[in-house]
Amino acid sequence: MKTIFTVRNVLVFGLLAFLAVIPAYADVTGNTFIMTLFTRIVILAIAAVSLNLIMSYGGMVSFGHAAYLGIGGYAVGILAFEGINSGFVQWPVAMIACGLFALVTGALSLRTRGVYFIMITLAFAQMIYYVGVSLDRYGADDGLTIYKRSNFGSLINLSNKTTFYYVCLVTLFATMYLVWRLVNSRFGMVIQGARSNDRRMRAIGIPTFRYRLVCFVIAGMMCGLAGILLANQADFVSPATMHWTRSGDLIVMAVLGGMGSVIGPVVGAVALLVLEETLPHIIAVVGHFVTGLEMTAAREYWQLVLGPMLLLVVLYARGGIDGLLRGGRRD
Amino acid sequence: MTDALLRIEGVSKRFGGVIASDNISLEIRPGELHAVIGPNGAGKTTLIGQLMGEIGPDSGKVVFEGNDITVLPTWQRGQLGLARSFQITSLFLNFTALDNVALAVQARSGHSFHFWRDARRLPELRVPARDALARVGLAGREDVVVSNMSHGEHRQIEIAMALAMQPRMLLLDEPMAGMGPEESARLVETLRELKQELTILLIEHDMEAVFALADRISVLVYGRVIASGAPEHIRSNAEVRRAYLGDGKKKAAGGHG
Structure with a gap:
């Protein structure tokens, strides 16, 4: 019989519980840095979960997913700059903008497959990146400072760090639940079927293109939500938000955490961003312990360690970290 | 005849210098099991591709239940009740x-x-x-x-x-391909039951199965239908024997049609 108390499930639950108590921990220890770090992690996890929807369930490897972080962020930033601070306006506008961008670029790029799809999504994201760079009124290269976070009146105060963190966390959980419902629904079966065998889908009488496009738009809007939150957290948005390396980061999160499940990208986001923060220290400490020398300069080479780690996961753990915990089984 | 379930009217398809379908006309009547046989490279799979809309014919028409479906996309043909199986498992x-x-x-x-x-x-x-x-x-x-x-x-x-x-009609593209004799025999039984209620177009290399099941048989050679009729008529047709059945060496092959 299957038990829900597997090592993997306990660890996953532990991770989610850990995310839920971060503000309490930060409060007790007075460590505000961990709050900032984990708010960021949670937001980027939302983006990774949305990418995972199209990438692992739909087989649409988008190399331009960070575009939605930028579009969502700029929608908030530009509206705030023009004096419209209400979240009830900003958030829907940002998500609709992301949806429209996904609709247009998806309609064009979903006519291609494989490498061509990867390249065309990258090209569209680069276009939006340069649009950001050229927005002179809104800071161009230097980006745009957001002086007031989205205002939800007396409903919720996003300027409060703890409140904001929980808004992000609830959004993450809601996104995960939504994706989970989606991939197991009739819609999800069509999406997965189209990834597995598009020709057969058409032979049984299903026009796959429209389903794939709708899925692409849903993922774009979800990622837009992450963009809205990211801009609010940083009180700032700049073209760097949608640089292609950021799109790459999102793919790495999904692959590292595990593409076979809804929780995988969350694991990946936590693992990647925590490693980015801690590896320099670990290298310095371990280096000092091994050689006895002061190793502060070695801190800068943390990517030399991270790279091979990613390589090992891709080579030996196709299901990512989550796949390892599940003993290589895919459900 | 207007009561055909599927009518293929003068369908031609050319790939470069190769004529895959040469003015093919066929009528599949409701309720019959119609088999299409022919040596490798006769254009059998090209024919199915055109019936399912994966390949567009250069000329000619495909009419299903009185509707011209020649330019309909594959998925709409599926919705209309044309169901296919694939030669290579898909x-x-x-x-x-x-x-x-x-x-x-x-x-x-x-x-x-x-x-x-x-x-x-x-x-x-x-x-x-x-x-x-x-x-x-x-x-x-x-x-x-x-x-x-x-x-x-x-x-x-x-x-x-x-x-x-x-479906209203089944298109079976070499359903026995790669099967052992025992599995084939079992599938013949399944198809015998299905033909009671369904119109079937069967493309198959297994002659034993074809002659056991078919109500009518059409023979395709180099993209042309050289004979069409009841199994006993086909068996005795001299041109068919020369082109296909008589050549014992080619008979057993299972490759691409």
């Missing part, structure tokens, strides 16, 4: 057998813009899918992931999926 390998067939059931039960309820718990999808699997002899194998099943079982799922669409 399934959703990471799904279970039941998931595969349930997807075919889903295809004929309206659009799939349903985002919430668990598709694997919908009896309106699962029950007909189970029935279709049982009909091809796969009862008890529903929850096995397809990639872990045998070639013979894949062939059976191919047919179960076509059945689950509740």
